Amino acid sequence: MIKELENFGFTEKEARIYVILTSERELSAPKIASLLNIDRRTVYDAINFLFHKGYISRKKVQGREIFSALHPDYIVKDFSDRIENFKKIIPVLLKPKETENLYQEINILYGLKAINLLITRAIKSKSEVFLMGRGGYLLEQLGKSKSQFIPKLNSLNWKMIQTNDYRKVHKKRDFIPKEIRYLPENIKLDIAYIVFDNNLYFFTKKKEIQLVEIIDKGFAQTFKTYFNLLWNIAKN
Numbered sequence: 001m002i003k004e005l006e007n008f009g010f011t012e013k014e015a016r017i018y019v020i021l022t023s024e025r026e027l028s029a030p031k032i033a034s035l036l037n038i039d040r041r042t043v044y045d046a047i048n049f050l051f052h053k054g055y056i057s058r059k060k061v062q063g064r065e066i067f068s069a070l071h072p073d074y075i076v077k078d079f080s081d082r083i084e085n086f087k088k089i090i091p092v093l094l095k096p097k098e099t100e101n102l103y104q105e106i107n108i109l110y111g112l113k114a115i116n117l118l119i120t121r122a123i124k125s126k127s128e129v130f131l132m133g134r135g136g137y138l139l140e141q142l143g144k145s146k147s148q149f150i151p152k153l154n155s156l157n158w159k160m161i162q163t164n165d166y167r168k169v170h171k172k173r174d175f176i177p178k179e180i181r182y183l184p185e186n187i188k189l190d191i192a193y194i195v196f197d198n199n200l201y202f203f204t205k206k207k208e209i210q211l212v213e214i215i216d217k218g219f220a221q222t223f224k225t226y227f228n229l230l231w232n233i234a235k236n
Contacts, residue, residue, distance in 0.1 A: 021069035105215040129196045133162040134189040181234035
């Protein structure tokens with residue numbers, strides 16, 4: 001019973017005092033201290049808390065303060081009222097704040113876990129994904145592991161711009177974007193990027209998979225703009 005009351009915000013001593021008052025009906029602070037073997041100062045502090053919460057009442061009998069517990073139903077109603085009041089402010093708490101536009105996070109991610117994180121976030125976002133490629137180098141990095149990612153990649157709503165190197169291997173790839181265009185033949189890229197929502201990922205050209213993740217609305221919007229500009233000059 002004490003543990004249950006602690007779950008409702010009572011301290012262990014407050015819970016013990018409330019329980020003994022419900023069973024003994026009316027007690028003075030010294031009597032409570034004696035029965036529970038708690039020092040009087042602690043008892044008075046706990047009683048003040050319980051009284052101001054409205055869980056116990058007090059009266060004077062022959063100059064002594066006597067305390068009694070309110071019916072437990074009162075506590076149930078009190079918590080029910082608080083829950084209902086909290087429900088009313090949930091929409092306000094969840095309302096996007098202007099400061100969210102200033103949120104920024106930068107991470108360096110490695111290996112297959114990095115790719116899995118990227119894909120998971122892209123799937124969850126359900127938004128269009130823009131890929132500025134560099135000839136399919138990522139699929140080479142994935143090696144034999146690519147088979148576990150291809151179905152998820154194909155489930156995304158992709159638009160892809162690639163260098164001309166990708167033409168040679170495009171038809172051999174299991175990864176098929178919704179739309180793909182190619183940059184002029186003389187353009188080669190060492191860095192690729194993927195952008196969706198407020199998420200931007202740069203792929204470094206290292207043997208191991210390494211991503212630079214930037215979660216920032218400004219960065220994401222800027223690189224979406226770059227993508228759209230290049231999309232207009234790229235060819236099918």
